[in-house]
Amino acid sequence: MSPPTGTGDTRHDVQSTFEAVFGGRPDLLIRAPGRVNLIGEHTDYNDGFVFPAAIDRELWLALRPRTDERVALHSLDFGAGEFSLGGLSPGDDGWIGYLKGVAWVLTEKGHRLTGWDGVVGSDIPIGAGLSSSAALEMATLCAFAAVSGIPWEPREAALLGQRVENQWMDVQSGIMDQLAVGLGRRDHALLIDCRTLDVRPVPLPAGLTLVVLDTGTRRGLVDSAYNERRQQCETAARACGVPALRDVDLAGLESVGGLEPTVRRRARHVVSENGRTLEAAGALRSGDLDHLGHLMNASHASLRDDFEVSTEALDVIVDLALRQPGCVGARMTGAGFGGCALAIVEESRAAGLARRVGEAYHDALGIQAEAYVCGAADGVGVLDVS
Numbered sequence: 001m002s003p004p005t006g007t008g009d010t011r012h013d014v015q016s017t018f019e020a021v022f023g024g025r026p027d028l029l030i031r032a033p034g035r036v037n038l039i040g041e042h043t044d045y046n047d048g049f050v051f052p053a054a055i056d057r058e059l060w061l062a063l064r065p066r067t068d069e070r071v072a073l074h075s076l077d078f079g080a081g082e083f084s085l086g087g088l089s090p091g092d093d094g095w096i097g098y099l100k101g102v103a104w105v106l107t108e109k110g111h112r113l114t115g116w117d118g119v120v121g122s123d124i125p126i127g128a129g130l131s132s133s134a135a136l137e138m139a140t141l142c143a144f145a146a147v148s149g150i151p152w153e154p155r156e157a158a159l160l161g162q163r164v165e166n167q168w169m170d171v172q173s174g175i176m177d178q179l180a181v182g183l184g185r186r187d188h189a190l191l192i193d194c195r196t197l198d199v200r201p202v203p204l205p206a207g208l209t210l211v212v213l214d215t216g217t218r219r220g221l222v223d224s225a226y227n228e229r230r231q232q233c234e235t236a237a238r239a240c241g242v243p244a245l246r247d248v249d250l251a252g253l254e255s256v257g258g259l260e261p262t263v264r265r266r267a268r269h270v271v272s273e274n275g276r277t278l279e280a281a282g283a284l285r286s287g288d289l290d291h292l293g294h295l296m297n298a299s300h301a302s303l304r305d306d307f308e309v310s311t312e313a314l315d316v317i318v319d320l321a322l323r324q325p326g327c328v329g330a331r332m333t334g335a336g337f338g339g340c341a342l343a344i345v346e347e348s349r350a351a352g353l354a355r356r357v358g359e360a361y362h363d364a365l366g367i368q369a370e371a372y373v374c375g376a377a378d379g380v381g382v383l384d385v386s
C-alpha cells in the first residue's frame with residue numbers, strides 16, 4: 001500500500017504512514033524540537049556560553065521494536081531506508097547516516113541494541129540552521145533507549161549526539177544543538193555553560209515571540225568553513241596559553257603578541273560574544289529589552305565583521321527586521337553562511353513584521369523568504385501510544 005499523502009500535521013502523518021507501511025500501530029511516538037539561538041554563536045566549542053531555545057517546529061518518529069537486529073525506516077521527506085545493527089561503518093548514507101551513527105555510538109558504549117521499524121517526519125526546515133539533524137539524532141537516541149532499556153539521560157544523550165557529528169559525520173560542531181533539543185523548556189530560553197554543561201532556563205517574557213526569518217539561501221562547504229573557524233579558535237587559545245577561549249578576556253587577548261590578524265578577529269568575536277551572552281540572559285531576566293536588543297545587534301555585527309560567517313542575505317534580512325515596529329532585536333542564528341536570522345518581536349506585531357520583511361526582502365534580493373513565528377518548546381520526549 002502506498003503511504004497516505006500529507007495533511008500538514010506531521011504527527012498525524014507519521015502515525016498513519018506507519019500503519020500503511022508496517023501494518024498495525026506504532027508502540028511509541030517520539031517528538032524532538034528544532035532550536036534557535038538567541039545569542040552566543042560559535043562559543044560552544046570554545047567552552048563558552050550559549051542561549052538557545054527549543055522551538056515548536058518539530059520532528060516526529062513513530063516506531064515499534066522488532067525481534068531482530070535491523071532498523072527499517074520510512075522518511076516522509078526522503079523515502080525508505082534500512083540497516084543492520086551489526087558491523088556498522090560510516091559511508092555516504094545521507095539522512096540515514098545519522099541513525100547509523102547513533103547506533104554506532106551506542107554500540108561503542110557497550111549497549112546491546114534492539115532493532116525497530118519507524119517512520120520519521122519533520123517540519124524543521126533542513127539545512128537552515130535550526131538543528132534538524134540534532135533533532136534526528138536526539139529522537140533516534142531516544143528511540144534506541146526506549147526499545148533497548150537504556151536509561152534516558154539527556155546530557156549523556158547530547159554528548160553522544162555530538163559524537164555522531166564529530167566522529168561519524170566529520171563535522172566538528174559543539175554541544176549547543178543537542179543540549180537545546182534535549183533539555184528545552186516551554187516558554188524558556190536556556191543559558192548553557194558549555195564547559196560544565198550547566199543549563200539554566202530563563203523565562204521568555206509574555207507578549208514576546210520568536211520570529212525565525214529564513215533567507216531561503218544555503219551555502220555549500222559550510223562544514224569545511226565551520227571546521228576552519230574552530231581550528232582558528234584553537235590556534236588563538238594556544239597562543240594565549242589557555243585551554244579554551246572561554247578563559248581569556250578582551251584585555252588578555254589584546255596583550256598577546258604574534259597572533260595572525262584573522263585569528264585575532266575570530267578570537268575577539270568569541271571573547272566578546274561570551275560577555276554578551278551572559279549579559280543578555282541578565283537583561284532578559286530583568287526585562288531590560290532595550291539592552292537585549294542592543295546585545296543581539298552587536299552579536300550580529302561581530303559575526304559579520306570579526307567571525308565572517310554572515311552573508312548579504314542575512315545582513316539584509318536582519319536590517320529589514322530591525323526597521324519594523326515591535327522588533328526588540330535581530331541577528332543571524334546558528335552556524336551562518338546562509339540559513340536563518342532570529343528576530344525577537346512583540347507578539348501582536350509578529351505577523352505584520354513577517355509579511356513586511358518578506359516583501360521588502362524579495363524587492364531587495366529577488367529571493368522568497370519564509371518566516372516561522374515560533375514559541376519556545378519542551379525538549380525531546382517519548383509518548384506511549386500502544
Ligand code: GLA
Nearest residue numbers: 041042173174175176334335
Ligand atoms: C552549529 C553547531 C553548534 C554551534 C553553532 C554556532 O549549529 O552545530 O555546535 O557551534 O553552529 O553557534
